[in-house]
Amino acid sequence: MDKKEYLDLYHQMVLIRRLEERAAELYQKGEIGGFLHLYIGQEAVSTGIVAARQPQDQVITAYRDHGVAINVGISAEKVMAELLGKETGISKGKGGSMHMADVSKNFYGGHAIVGAHLPIAAGLALANHMQENDAVTIAMFGDGATNIGFFHEAINLAMAWKLPILWVCENNRYGMGTSPERASAVSDIIQKACGYGMQAFDVDGMDVIAVKDMVSERLADIRSGSGPQFLEACTYRFRGHSMGDPERYRSKTEVKKFVEKGPIDNFRKFLFKEKLATEEELDQIGVVVAEEIDAAVTFAQESPEPPDEALFEHIYVEETGGA
Amino acid sequence: MAVITMREAISQALWEEMERDEKVFIQGEEVGVWGGTYAVTKGFLDHFGPDRVRDTPIAEAAIVGAAVGAAMAGMRPVAELMTINFAFVAMDHIVNEAAKMHYMFGGQFKLPLVIRAPGGGGRQLAATHSQTPDVIFAHFPGLKVVAPGTPADAKGLLKEAIRIDDPVMFIENATVYQQKGEVPDGDYTIPIGKSKVQREGSDVTLVAYSKMVYYAMQAADILAKEGIEVEIVDLRSLRPLDMTPVLTSFKKTNRAVIAEEGWRSYGVGAEVASRIYEEAFDYLDAPIQRVAQKEVPLPYNARLEQMALPQVDDIVKAVREVLK
Numbered sequence: 001m002d003k004k005e006y007l008d009l010y011h012q013m014v015l016i017r018r019l020e021e022r023a024a025e026l027y028q029k030g031e032i033g034g035f036l037h038l039y040i041g042q043e044a045v046s047t048g049i050v051a052a053r054q055p056q057d058q059v060i061t062a063y064r065d066h067g068v069a070i071n072v073g074i075s076a077e078k079v080m081a082e083l084l085g086k087e088t089g090i091s092k093g094k095g096g097s098m099h100m101a102d103v104s105k106n107f108y109g110g111h112a113i114v115g116a117h118l119p120i121a122a123g124l125a126l127a128n129h130m131q132e133n134d135a136v137t138i139a140m141f142g143d144g145a146t147n148i149g150f151f152h153e154a155i156n157l158a159m160a161w162k163l164p165i166l167w168v169c170e171n172n173r174y175g176m177g178t179s180p181e182r183a184s185a186v187s188d189i190i191q192k193a194c195g196y197g198m199q200a201f202d203v204d205g206m207d208v209i210a211v212k213d214m215v216s217e218r219l220a221d222i223r224s225g226s227g228p229q230f231l232e233a234c235t236y237r238f239r240g241h242s243m244g245d246p247e248r249y250r251s252k253t254e255v256k257k258f259v260e261k262g263p264i265d266n267f268r269k270f271l272f273k274e275k276l277a278t279e280e281e282l283d284q285i286g287v288v289v290a291e292e293i294d295a296a297v298t299f300a301q302e303s304p305e306p307p308d309e310a311l312f313e314h315i316y317v318e319e320t321g322g323a
Numbered sequence: 324m325a326v327i328t329m330r331e332a333i334s335q336a337l338w339e340e341m342e343r344d345e346k347v348f349i350q351g352e353e354v355g356v357w358g359g360t361y362a363v364t365k366g367f368l369d370h371f372g373p374d375r376v377r378d379t380p381i382a383e384a385a386i387v388g389a390a391v392g393a394a395m396a397g398m399r400p401v402a403e404l405m406t407i408n409f410a411f412v413a414m415d416h417i418v419n420e421a422a423k424m425h426y427m428f429g430g431q432f433k434l435p436l437v438i439r440a441p442g443g444g445g446r447q448l449a450a451t452h453s454q455t456p457d458v459i460f461a462h463f464p465g466l467k468v469v470a471p472g473t474p475a476d477a478k479g480l481l482k483e484a485i486r487i488d489d490p491v492m493f494i495e496n497a498t499v500y501q502q503k504g505e506v507p508d509g510d511y512t513i514p515i516g517k518s519k520v521q522r523e524g525s526d527v528t529l530v531a532y533s534k535m536v537y538y539a540m541q542a543a544d545i546l547a548k549e550g551i552e553v554e555i556v557d558l559r560s561l562r563p564l565d566m567t568p569v570l571t572s573f574k575k576t577n578r579a580v581i582a583e584e585g586w587r588s589y590g591v592g593a594e595v596a597s598r599i600y601e602e603a604f605d606y607l608d609a610p611i612q613r614v615a616q617k618e619v620p621l622p623y624n625a626r627l628e629q630m631a632l633p634q635v636d637d638i639v640k641a642v643r644e645v646l647k
Contacts, residue, residue: 154388
């Protein structure tokens with residue numbers, strides 16, 4: 001990696017952080033509706049994963065999807081416009097926060113039913129296998145999703161069929177407000193993958209470089225025919241599950257402990273220590289990001305609402321009329 | 324024109340489409356080595372190989388979910404559910420994923436997916452394995468729901484379902500796999516969302532689909548001997564629902580009976596009758612009659628089961644009633 005690549009990772013993480021902080025403000029003002037699940041605290045995971053993938057590798061994730069959206073290169077404008085439900089949003093204002101995707105960037109969404117995207121991920125990998133296209137599917141999901149049947153059907157199928165897929169569990173310690181200790185028969189989630197005979201690894205999800213290096217190795221293994229592999233990225237969600245979370249399930253002390261070793265601060269220290277960046281350079285990135293966010297908000301606010309006829313567009317590819 | 328069974332028609336459609344397009348593949352429980360539990364895919368594994376005729380675990384969410392993913396990534400899967408009763412185990416992937424994927428991401432993903440699912444009662448399989456829940460799937464915009472009543476329609480509609488880029492629930496009735504009918508020679512498709520007059524008549528409009536088309540034909544023969552000429556409109560697709568031939572017929576006969584194998588409440592009959600009332604009220608000469616399943620979970624006992632299922636005689640009586 002050269003210096004520019006390191007700074008680009010830093011840029012992405014700060015962009016996700018600031019975009020979401022602004023989104024939270026817009027949500028409080030009522031400009032963003034529905035649910036808003038912030039990725040703040042977990043930025044190193046998606047940033048490391050996407051940095052490690054080849055362009056042909058598909059990424060699919062759950063509803064906490066703003067991070068991946070930015071990492072794969074969807075513009076802050078299109079992400080913000082989608083949050084505001086505008087025609088210029090990445091999903092034309094029809095998906096919202098939880099349903100962002102960009103098929104041109106091999107980002108298959110943003111899926112809001114817990115675990116339901118995991119069999120779909122197996123299907124993406126099946127297509128790779130059948131098309132012999134050298135692509136690996138990367139399926140991201142939370143610790144909470146490992147308790148639902150979809151997860152077990154999907155990883156069993158992937159293993160039985162030796163599909164090219166990397167399962168990445170982002171363990172942020174709570175499925176909504178319930179910890180694996182209270183919800184899962186085994187709180188060590190890796191054991192679940194081992195139960196299916198799958199090679200499983202863990203990584204510090206607060207360290208973007210560790211994530212990137214680990215995912216690079218896993219993808220190389222899978223591409224050379226290892227079959228599916230499993231990775232647990234240990235991380236922490238700094239904000240509530242969504243905007244309306246009373247956070248009775250954890251203490252402020254606990255949150256503070258994780259915030260103090262947050263992924264962006266971590267990475268700053270690393271960049272200084274390795275003399276890859278100066279404070280001025282990183283501060284300058286902060287200035288650029290602030291401008292990007294301002295521009296994105298302006299773009300989103302000034303973008304048109306979807307027109308009335310959009311209501312009936314895209315129900316089917318081949319419209320035959322009637323209902 | 325060859326005369327073949329419904330089973331052969333479906334099998335031929337799958338075979339021909341797999342020959343035509345290598346992106347088409349089949350996955351489901353026992354579709355390969357076993358040859359399909361209803362023998363629809365017998366011989367497919369030997370010809371097309373295990374990569375395109377995929378035996379799956381007994382895991383319906385994985386069967387349909389993985390088919391959704393493969394379709395999103397450019398393949399054309401035909402997922403087979405051993406029976407439509409097992410669709411409930413895969414319900415999220417049918418109604419929450421397949422039906423929403425194109426719309427919710429602003430048209431980015433196409434879903435050239437077919438889900439084949441045989442259903443129907445009358446085989447003493449008891450309550451969990453005997454249902455005809457077709458309307459449930461027809462409730463969801465984003466899905467296309469097809470339920471053919473003749474071998475010719477089954478073949479043409481299945482080929483069309485495989486070729487289009489939308490998710491299609493292709494619902495078969497397992498008790499009519501042996502029914503025979505004439506099928507056009509050569510390659511043909513039938514557009515989804517087009518109802519069809521299967522028998523012309525001037526006295527009453529009899530709307531049916533799937534197995535009830537056979538029953539309607541038998542009822543029409545009986546009634547013809549009484550001098551009653553029944554016009555049978557086969558819906559063929561439940562979504563999109565093509566009411567034009569129904570309304571054209573009704574405006575001619577002014578009387579309608581609707582026959583379905585599923586339960587009456589919230590059923591196909593309810594929907595079709597409502598639309599007739601909304602769009603052709605002035606043509607109405609008698610209350611519309613509905614023939615449907617009694618509102619019970621189907622029992623194992625053969626006599627009780629047949630009591631619950633709609634019969635040819637029920638259709639005959641309903642027609643006489645609507646003509647009173």
